[in-house]
Amino acid sequence: MPRNNLPRHELLNRLSQRQAIQVLHAPAGYGKTAVLKAFQILHPAALCLDDADRMDPQVLEHQVLGWPAEQSVLLAARNFPYTALRRVTYQRDVQVWSSEELAFSEAEALEWGLQSGFAPEDVLDAQQKWMGWIHPMHLDLQGSRLMLHEFLEQEVLPGKQGLAELAPLSEITPEMAGYLLGREQAQRIKNSSWVLQRLFRGTEEHWRWVPGLRDHLLLLQAFQHTSPAYLQDILNLLLDDHKYHEALTLVQQHFTSEGALLWLHTHLQDLLLAGCSEQIHEVFHELLGQPCSGTLEARRILIRSYMAFFGGTPYRASLGELKGVLCLTSEEQLQSEAHALLSWWTPDPEQATLSRAEALKLADHRHFFRHLAQVGLGREKTLREDFAVVDAYFRELLGQTLQAGLVCESLLTLLMQAQGQVHHLKLRLAEQTLRQLFDLGSQHPDRCRPLVAHARALHAQLCLLALRPEEAVQSAQQARRWAEKTYHAHLLQQSADALLLGQHFLNDAVAALPETSPSIQAQVRLLQGHPLQALELLSGAASFMGGVLQVRCRLDLGDHLRASEALRQLGAGSATEQVYLQATKVDVLMRLKKLSEARLAARSFWQTVQFEPIYLPLVGLSEGALLLLFREARKQGIQPAVALDTLRVAPPLLDLSDRERTMLQFLSAGQSNQQMAEALGISVNTVKYHLKHLYEKLGVSSREAARDLGQRVISGW
Incomplete structure (x- = not known):
């Protein structure tokens, strides 16, 4: 981590305003050393001591008391040096800065993230997860899970037995801790420096975990306790907190192959709607690649097929495999799940109708899979029926899902409605529909990220059609961020194409990404x-x-x-x-x-x-x-909202000869045929000959129309 380049301007200003002895009191990883060095540069005469709690108490006390009172003293310590500063507090003011005050604010985190090359939304997620705890934030953003584990175990948690037992509680009171740990140990935790170091936030009577630290302790607990009931409780906690990767890791470590497939299939809808298909593939690619038999094989095929539907993995759905599920198992719900995908993908209208009816038998807890069949019907209507019929169908379907509070189903309906509107060239309506989708998605940021990403790619295409390249590039970048995380090939190509075209129209440096299609490269x-x-x-x-x-x-x-x-x-x-x-x-x-x-x-x-x-x-x-x-367009009462110059890519009037260009200039200036002939040294008949060809190339039939057009474009030469 670039410790010497942390944006702590506000904290340094606050430190500089005080003449008291100041102590930066926080666990490892809060950037105390970086702040100390920066303060020393600003105040060369100040006494700045790192790891003050590890110094001999008498030596520390002597140095602090011996330093001139008019000069600043700044100490950094993980544990407050009570022994050394006991007498000092009677003689001098002592200001303690806790980890809560040393933590990055959102603004500081964003500034640091920009310097470090991280995406702003990832930085904000990490800032909230670690409550501004700088070093774990950095390791988390880098994806260094092993280093993060080692840091917490070696630098933060050694000797703090009992904390892991509190991890299942997101918020803790002394009474809760006493119930879990016993009154004595709970009181010892409360009175120890652990709370004062702010491993928790809040007050001594009401503790709140740093979320990232709680996740770490939950995993420790799960690996130490392998009873099925306890594991299931921990997994439910992790899913409730949207800690999907941790939950998948636990399942991989503690479940048999059969148990892992059963758990994956049971929670498949929630995992996929949260955008975890790439994480499932990362953890379980070997398991999902090994054929099984019977009902277990049916579950494996369904998992792979639904992951293919959501994208972000190398899996491809096979109609033959999906039809095979119907023979592999007699479980009605598994067959209905296969029918939902068959109704979506099959080119056979009769099969689609049959499968749609079977998919509607799915139980309520598989509501999204069941909804695929209903949206698939709307997609078929888009191809064969009038726009009014199609739009009415989607509006009715959207009303039902919104009324039932089904967020992901509503997002899918809006996405397919927008695609239908684009198909019928109702671009203004499509943009309104996508705005509604984005508003709904922003209210539920952890849900249905794949659908929102696809909507962003569609919005980029709409903006390009309307020649609004700034918005197109912005939407394409948002779609690409999700596509890069999930290795979604189709979305990577869509976003790369939109970025290349958008950058061209913005006159930015144009560089084709690896996924850019040849046709878009050729177009540019x-x-x-x-x-x-x-x-x-x-x-x-x-x-x-x-x-x-x-x-x-x-x-x-x-x-x-x-x-x-x-x-x-x-x-x-x-x-x-x-x-x-x-x-x-x-x-x-x-x-x-x-x-x-x-x-x-x-x-x-x-x-x-x-x-x-x-x-x-x-x-x-x-x-x-x-x-x-x-x-x-003007004859039909249409006024295109785009300048003619915006559409030109070659010099204006490229097909005109030099003589015809000269003639158009004379026409625009209002000169007669005789004046043109005298200026050019040619006959009037030759002038008329050139004007005839000029009118044909301009697509006009009169001198006045040619003059008007020439006056509009002549300034672009």
């Missing part, structure tokens, strides 16, 4: 004006987006005929793909000088988009295509 290279490099990245691309980008690369390379042929071979699936296809079609037709067809395509584009903020498909189109699209 194309937007940067490198169509040949983009084509190389797209070699072998079979996706719709890859095909669209190949068409646009051909256009920028001047190969308009091949681009037109490639466009005819593309087939759009979703509404978003249809929008990309229509925008690209306008560009192809404009470059082929098919003005009337281009106008129809532009009209079709806005009829599909309506008033939704969908501008990303327009970025990179030729100047003529953009001007035509904007003119058609």
Whole structure:
């Protein structure tokens, strides 16, 4: 830990304001030495002594009393040096700073975390877990569990027998301690320096654990007591406190393979909704990789399949395995759990309908798994029914889950509702739905983190479509933080794609992450004006987006005929793909000088988009295509909330010759054909010839329209 770089400005100011003898009294790991050294630099004449409790009492007393009264004295000690300071307290003021006062505040923790390269939300979690206890915070953030265990055992807890017996109690009074330990030992703890050292917080009559220290002692207790009843009590405590990794470690250490699978399956819903799929894999990957038989094998398949649904692990669900569960066990609840996933994943409509009916038989304690079948029906409706029907279904389902207080089910419903709204190009509604999801998720931060992460990735895509790159980058970063913790491949790619595009539009340094898809890398290279490099990245691309980008690369390379042929071979699936296809079609037709067809395509584009903020498909189109699209938008009463310059990626009017550019400048200045001919030394007929080609490329039919367009874009040259 960078002990010499702790941000303790406020504490140092408070220490500097006092002339009394001051004692930093706290257990190991509170940064006392760092504060002492910083104070010595600020006050060279001060007496600063570390480990004062380990010094000879007479020597310490002599040094303190012999120091000039006008100079500061600062001591650091784990145990208060009563013997040495007994006489001193009669002659001088003594100020004691407890561990509670030495602990990091949230602001100090965030400043230190920023210097140390930790994520702010992780720093705040650690600050709350350890109540600002600096060294355990640092070890926890580093993931150094062994070093943390050694630190607590060797530096904090030696000789403090009896404390572990109090660990099951989150808050302790002397009466509770007496009941657990016996009155004598409880009174000895109360009167000892343990409480004064603030291993607890609160008052001497009401003690409250530092949560991280309590977790450590709970684990010690569990490893020392292996009776099943006691272990189950400890596991329930850990689950109630959301200490999932500790609970999984205990199960691994003390349960048989059969018992571990049974416990995992029993608590699977709560573990997965808390985002623990990667932790389950980390602790139990060997167990989950070994085939079993009968009902035990059915449980193993279900665990792996639901972990695949939530993501963050290398497991992949198999329809064949899920159907096999129906033959491996006769337990109705296990079969219903398999049906819930079958209804979600099967491409067979009859199987989906059958499985959905069976999944609804799940017991109440498996409410989320049962809800999958209901949301899956809404997803099917999205693909085949009108938007009004789909949205009404999700609204009714959301009302039921909110009324029942089912947070995770409500979040899943909102996520699928937002995806349905995007499918039908209702982007403004989708953003409102995601805002509702984020508000609900913020009220329950420990629940359904995978769903919130997926919602953040979807929000990043919406922001990119609306060309709001700052928000897109922010949402993508939030989604990526969870994806990196859970190794969620699909979410890693989604967030990496959004980050690369967002950084491009923000003019930030653009660097593709390892998970970035080739099509997005190609899109950025194309937007940067490198169509040949983009084509190389797209070699072998079979996706719709890859095909669209190949068409646009051909256009920028001047190969308009091949681009037109490639466009005819593309087939759009979703509404978003249809929008990309229509925008690209306008560009192809404009470059082929098919003005009337281009106008129809532009009209079709806005009829599909309506008033939704969908501008990303327009970025990179030729100047003529953009001007035509904007003119058609105004004819339909649509005012795009994006500047024309934002959509340009190449020099304006790229397809114009030098002579045509000059003609447009003259037009914008209001000059006549005769004035242009005289200025250029050409005939009036030649001027008319150039103007005819200029009108075609601009997609206009009159001199006035060309002049108006030229005046709007001429400043961008």
